[in-house]
Structures are given as structure tokens and as C-alpha cells.
Amino acid sequence: MTDRIRSIVIVGGGTAGWMAAATFARLLPAGAAKPSVTLVESDEIGIIGVGEATIPQMATFNRMLGIDEDDFLRRTKGSFKLGIQFVNWGRIGHSYFHPFGAYGVNMAGVSFHAFWLRLHQLGEAATPDDWSIEATAAARGKFMRPFDAGNSPLSNIAYAFHFDAGLYARYLREFAEARGVVRQEGKVVDVCLRGEDGFIEAVTLQDGRRIEGDLFIDCSGFRGLLIEGALETGYVDWSKWLPCDRAIAVPCEGVEEMTPYTRSTARAAGWQWRIPLQHRIGNGHVFCSAHLSDDEATAVLLDHLDGRPLADPRVVPFKTGHRRRFWHKNCIALGLAGGFLEPLESTSIWLIQSALARLMAMFPDRSFPAADIDRFNRLLLTEYEEIRDFLVLHYRATERDDSTFWDYCRNLEPPDRLKEKLGNFRNLGRSFRDNGELFNDTSWFAVMLGQGIAPRGYDPLADAMSLDETRRRLAEIRNAVANSADYMPPHRRFIAEHCGA
């Protein structure tokens, strides 16, 4: 018999708060053993509302909740994403695509990348995009979900979503409230700690309401009201590796062609995102305030929109890094309250999902076992570090020397693990996925190559196949990819037929 958790209090109703609420509503045991779940949020403070691009793992979250994907996209005015186009990152005038999924197929136990590099180094294969169904379809504005088509690339189309963050929070709220989560509107003005051990006992709202709980989930955004404001957990600053510290966000009118991908365009002191939704395009300029003022950043952003702005540009300051402990005492920080690595590869919502999955795997009782908490913190920290290294790669591996910002990035000292990965790639073009790391070998390969790193050679094991056979097999795969992309409908038509808002 354990001292089970009787009540959970979530502070914050942004994407993190409602994802947590929906997860608890769906997965905690029913009946008398079910803890009460209360979510406190303040309409006056509002949500950050800019996290609108995701990675394919999000479909697993939807499935876990039992959400119908078409309904979710209709309600959030969402679209599909096959990867990210990076413009001007390696050098001005150059672009590359980081696709979801994989290039080609591995053959005879050797990575496809090795065979491709062999032909590339002979001048016979310009871009690996021709061997990726996601990259090829994206370039043609096509999309469809995968279906069982045997060996065809159509059986394996990896995709994620773009959606309206405000509508998503509302959608999850409906889901969670229908399953018993109680929402309390109000501003938390005080956090009461237990005398004997400093655990959180209750939060007090502006109107005097006191909400007690056994377990507190801090989803209060950058302010980290509980984890930092009350528990003073500390923050690890990663801005020497990821120096951007502000964003200007503005939605604009959409255009006829709805691209099935996110675009990231490097600018003189940062980069600009473009996220196409059904009813508008989300845009933002992420930049480093040491090199650019808010006014300058806003002007750059407004100069590069597809349509008329639909709101005033909004400034969002941030500091890249993470809390020293994501789970401290009886408080777990999720979302921006836990840390932020900047949105370059759309990983923040995934980090919420991942932390929730780990929390459910290590759901505590009221003894709050220290070993479980340590494991949770260790695993999440590793994940943050692995993602950080992947993001740093984009800044570090560049030829750009047109601004002091890019001079800084080009010369920064990479974290050790990234240094090793750069060495692996520069030599024989190898890219590896370490243990359970989020980004796979395709992602590392796409970005290393895309950023302009040219490997000295290729995996010698690829020579086990004759050059003619390599050419024949690669041509076969490239044709299958091209034919599959031909077969796919335009992205906008697919949306209209399945999930148009």
C-alpha cells in the first residue's frame, strides 16, 4: 500500500499545461484511485502562443490521447510538415532540406548514406533530396499520409504538423475538461511551502482562493513561478552555444500555395521562421540582441512576409538553457518553465511530450522516491543536451562571414559530443544516432551536408558493391521516389479533402 497522490495542481494553461492535463485525464487510473487534477491559468497573463511547428512524434501523442488526426487539424487550422527548408544557413544563396524519414534504404548492412556519398564524390549525385520522399514531395508542394503500398516509398511518409497554438490549447482544454480536469481562472500570487521539507503545499490566487495539492506541475512559462519563483532551483545558461535571445513574432495573410514544410531563413543576426497554416502564416525573427535591436529585427521581419501582417509584431525575450532540476521536491517543470532551446528544429513541444512520458513511467507516490526523481532529471538533461548539440551544429557549421553574429557562431567552441560527431562526418561521412537520441542519422547527415561540410571520403564498406550495381540501385530508388511524389496530391487539396477548417 502506497501513499498515493490524491491531488495534482497544474499552474499554467498554455500548450504545456493543457498537454499535461490531457495526459493525466487520459492515463491516470479511473475511479476512487484517480487523483483530482486542477489547472490554474490566468487569461490576463495569457499564453506565449507561438509554438506552432512540430516533429513526427506528435502523432504518437495524439494517438495516446485517442484524438482523431483530421479533427485535430480541422480544429487547429493545421497543416502538414515534411521537414524544414533551411535558406542561407551554410552560405547566402544556398538552401537545403532537412526531411523527416530517411534517405533511400540501407543495403547489405551498409548505410545508404555511404553509397550516396560514393556517387556524390564522383560528381554523380547532387543532392540526397532525390532519395527522400519527404524532400521530393515537399519541393513539389505535395502531401499524403502513408498507406500500405508494399516496397513503395508511399508506405513510409514521415510527417508532422503545423497548427495554431491558441486553438490547440483550447482543443486540449475541451478534451481535459470533458474528462474531469477542473480549470480555475485566476492569477497565482503566492506559493506556500511546507515548513519541514520545503515541498509545495498550496498556491494562493489573487482573490484569496487557496489550492492545495500533493504534486505540482509548473507550466507557468518562462517565469517558472513554482520551480524558480518558489523553489529557487537555478537555471543553466546555454547562451554561449545558442546566442539568440529574442524573437519578434507576427502572423500574416496566407498565400495560395500552402507549403508542406517549415522554412527557416538565416538573417544577419539570427533567422526567420515561416509556418503555413490554413488561415494564415506564422512568422517570427529569432535573433541575438547583442547584434541587432528590436526595431531592426522587426523591420527585417516585416520586409520578408508573404502577405499583410494580421497583428502587431510581438517581442518575446528568452534565455536558452534549462532548470538545474526539472523535477525538484514535489514540483515538475514542463514546457518553457523547464527550459528553452530556441525553436530552430521545433523541439519544445516534443520536450513537453517526452517529459510527460517519463513522468508517467515514474509516476510518484507521496514519498517522492529520490532515485526516480534523479533518473527523471538525468534522462531529461541528456535529451536537452543532445538536442542542444544538434541545434548548435546549424550555427557552428557555416561559411557565413558577413556579420559579427556569424563570425561569433562560426568560431564558437562546440560541445564535446558535437565535436566528435563533426569528426565522424568530416572523415568518412558517418553520422550516428546515439542510444535513444531524438535526431536520427538522417537528420545529422542532412544538416551536416546541408551546412556545407564535405566529408573527405565515404564508408569503405560501400565498396563491397560494384560501382555499376550502386548506380543501378540508386537510380531505381530515385525513380521510385519521383514516381511516388508524382502520385501524391497537392498539399492544399489533401487538406481540403480530409481536414479543411
Ligand SMILES: Cc1cc2nc3c(=O)[nH]c(=O)nc-3n(C[C@H](O)[C@H](O)[C@H](O)COP(=O)(O)OP(=O)(O)OC[C@H]3O[C@@H](n4cnc5c(N)ncnc54)[C@H](O)[C@@H]3O)c2cc1C
Ligand atoms: C519564439 C518562440 C517560438 C517557438 N516555436 C516553437 C515551435 O515552432 N515548435 C515548438 O515545439 N515549440 C515552439 N516554441 C515553444 C512553445 O511555444 C512552448 O514550448 C509551448 O508553447 C509551451 O509553452 P508553455 O505552456 O510552457 O508556456 P506559456 O504558453 O507561456 O503558458 C504559460 C501559462 O502560465 C500561465 N501563468 C503564468 N503566470 C501565472 C500566474 N501567476 N498565475 C496563473 N497563471 C499563470 C499563463 O496564463 C499561461 O496560461 C516556441 C517558443 C518561442 C518563445
